[in-house]
Amino acid sequence: MEPADGAELMARVARDDEGAFDALVAAYAPRLLRFARRTLGGDAAEAEDAVQEAFVRVWRARGRWQPTACVSTYLFTIVTRLCLNRRRWLARRPALDPIEEDGAPGRLGDASPGPERLAASRQLGAALATELAALPRNQRAALLLRHEGGLRYDEIAAALDTSPGAVESLLARARARLRSRLAGWMSEGNSGGRG
């Protein structure tokens, strides 16, 4: 999940390197934007604002960067806090437009999906967006921090002000609910070892 040069970029940002700041934004913003949009129930404008605000804070606090920290965890945690602090999204949740969600392409199957498979993955993307938006806020945030951000349970717990045990429970409930709501789509997984 962590770009190989994330730590190096952040170290250069800490030394006021504006070019490194651009590279940091380019490397992390795509996943942060999708994470924010999903966390905010599909609101692209709010998501863009939250992610920009997060990078503004990173730049302002660059002198306090600790090289031992994980860049991805740091960024996802800031974006999570900014998203959860936005109260307006609560009222806007029903305004989700599932078409805005990208189609979650590719990874469910073949390396070169045909038109039918691509259409199916787009439908999955739309269904997933709808069901994500309907999840309770903390369940959704925990699930997205795990899968978009690649955060460990203790890192998710810190971002959400809860315990690692509670994170496990949040993830179990979120996945169980999505599984039941997306039963037709989720049958493609295979059983076996850890993933």
Add this chain to the structure above:
Amino acid sequence: MREADHHQRIHAYLDGELDAAGLRAVEAHLAGCRACREALAAARALGEALGATAPPLAPAFVAATRARALGRGLPLAPLWWRGLPVAWRAGMAALAAVALVVGAQLGREVAADRAAAADLAAALDAPATAALLAEAPPAATGTAR
């Protein structure tokens, strides 16, 4: 361990959160529990769907973010403004324009009054006027000045 606890532990298992003993316990359970194997497979498929490649970044985003972080360039309009319907924004802009015109006109009128007041003050400061006022009773001086 209750079945519900096993169901929950498979998530920690999937997410790589278990120690060696925990791993062995879950794997032993999975070998004999079809429901948990299916739940694990579903959770893994969900993770793959969620973690698929994110869409590419809009080209302007990097520059806009840098401008905002460094305080250069025009910032985006505040969110409360961008969130308003277009008709509201147009109405508020028109109201602001009207307020500007009315304010400018009021400003011109106040300026004209001030010019007249300045002329009067200059006239009162003239030596002849001062001499005239010196002869007037104190109360009149107070109101004239």
